Amino acid sequence: MPCARSPVDPAQGMNMYLDQPRTIYLISPQPWDGFKVSKHHYARALAEMGHSVFFIESGPTTKGWGRIEITDSEIPNLKTVRYAGYMFRWFRFRARGLYDALGPVKVRQLERAIGVRPDIVWDFDNLFQFRSLTLFDPALKIFHPVDSLVAGWTAAKDQDLHIALAQEFTDGVDPDRTPTLFVPHGLNPAHAAYAREVVSTPAVFSTAADRPVVGYVGNLSADGIDWPMIERLVRQNPEVTFRLIGPTGGLSDPNERSIAERLKDEPNCEMPGLVPVEKVVEQAGEIDLWLVCYDIARRPDAAINTHKVLEYLATGKAVLSNYIGAYEGTGLLHMPATHSNDDMPSILARVLADPMRTNTAEEMARRAAFAFEHSYAANLETMNRFLTDWVSGRVDPDPDGATAGKAAQVPA
Template sequence: MTGSTPARPRILFLSHSHAFGPFRVGSHHYARTLAQRGADVVHLSTPISLAHRATGRVSRPDDAAVPRGPRRDADGVTHIIPRTTLPRPYGPFRVANELRRHGIGPEFDAVLIDQPLLWDDTVRGLTPRLVYRPTDLYPDGVKAERQRLIVAAADGVIATSAEVLHGLGPLTVPALVLENGVDAARFAQPSPEVGPRPAVCVYVGALDGRFDWTQLATWARSNPEVRFAIAGPVAEPPVALADNVELLGPIVYDAVPALLHGARVGLLPLSDDPLNAGRSPMKLYEYLSAGLAVLSRATPVIRADEGAGVFTYGEGVDAGAALDRALRHPSPNAAGTQRASAESWHAKTDALERIVWSVPAR
């Protein structure tokens, strides 16, 4: 049967990313908003293992920036980033044991898991309402195996895109799509702007195999009068870049709005990695909220809306021509800001709560 919202619900997020680095993900925003509404929220993310530290996948400064033990933030969310010897899913780590170790009772009104590697045989027993919130495609490998176990045990599914939901195959529990949102107030320009912004294209995010360095290099060579500012952790780009490309390195989250306010176009140069087909990138609405036009490779999730300043390439549309149109779009992009305002995390959390508390409990 379905139930009503508890007076002060206890909610656990099992997430792929912690909140002490340069990026914010959907679970961080949901946790923050729910805690502000009075929920008791715990956010447990992927453990940092000795193997990660020994191989350099987690640097010493990054490791030092992450608290050891529970950390309650200003919004009231309790964050836990476990330390383990072996990476997940290997080794003896269990979620329920980790919670008890820190004096946190392992009984929750709802558990939302988006990291397949955090699944273990204790998770189902933590709650009468287990909701899987997949944010990516996992076609094979250990994450795909763990995902199958989660889907078999879950009471409901909330996917971040239709492609991600489709990738799960037939389901026997309630399932729907709830795309990522935006903290619109954080990214809005604090004062009125006079005249168009400079010809700067900006990207903020991960710089892994899902980022198309070749496309970036082509844009830069063809547009020497445009500056391309690329923010994100990268050791060495795999292609030669022109002098008008500036690699800024990782940018702290609080500094991102100011960086965006100095640009005209926000880039999403997605590679042909199949995993990009299901992404619901938060940067789309963050760029729009900050007054930028957006240029992205077209995907099943990201479609052109040129009236709102969203331009796409691929599927017969030349990337160079799309960049030209994005640069000519009215700046700052007031229409895009208006579109993004409807995608706030408050509205998304309203929908999330309706879904979670309507899921039949066990």
């Protein structure tokens, strides 16, 4: 059956590439289970379009070395694939040459286990499970990094097409050979639905609590969170409630673990752990200000972009963030002018001095509208046009940000 269609200019008189069901191997550096980020949301969106999506994760299986586990997910058309035992993962990080030499064997094993070869290999893996995507020929090969690459590696994987968040994610990619499309982070369906309502009736979503609430949602075990600054903000503002939503169990740094434990004891800090995104959206109306707080010196990609900002903006509420280059000059975030977070306490004080003025109906509608324009569905429409142009041999620069390269022939 045909897939859910993307808008098409009737004058083109042609089907879009993703309008027909495709078999997609989506390669992820993270497992399907657990906290959901960009690659999970794209996998779900592609499956909901009617494609057969195999979410390939390199994680230890329960069956031993070399076995492959394929499991139905909770999403129709989406299966998870675990393909590596402990020894194979050891090769990947300790004996890279041997690991790469085993690549063709592993791909053949995957294809046999899955039972169908891919039409598209959509690779989100910044940890390089596969050094070259030509192992999956003749599939259409896309590299789509949404996280910083491993130090010393480039974005060149012999891909047909490259999709990137920013220029920083294109190192090593020759635009004359590999067409490149720049696409920002996407907005998940739950937040997109919320944003649509905020745009329609922003005044309904304003807060009027006497005690301001600052919210943070994300993987609190992630590298690069500026825990000392978060603790400083909490302790300097006892009249403000800080709600930090997300898991902390994976914190490896003893100092960060210590700060997280201390914050749990602060009377103005709530740390409920991992909360489903639908529940987070339900609580969004209680938040006056959202927080993004990474130490850019430790996590440089946090200065480029982060997907949580779109989710925050979708609620219409103001956002206090570390510096993020993608939002400089937009007026959408309250953030320092430099990579240092030293000014965040004074910015917080200024914003909370008049929260109702910060979250006017006009400003809330503007923030939510910006977020809604970048839903995963909207981003996939842009990518669908890009893929269609490439497959059909059109190589003119794409108006949505693609840089044309040499077209290749792929079955349409």
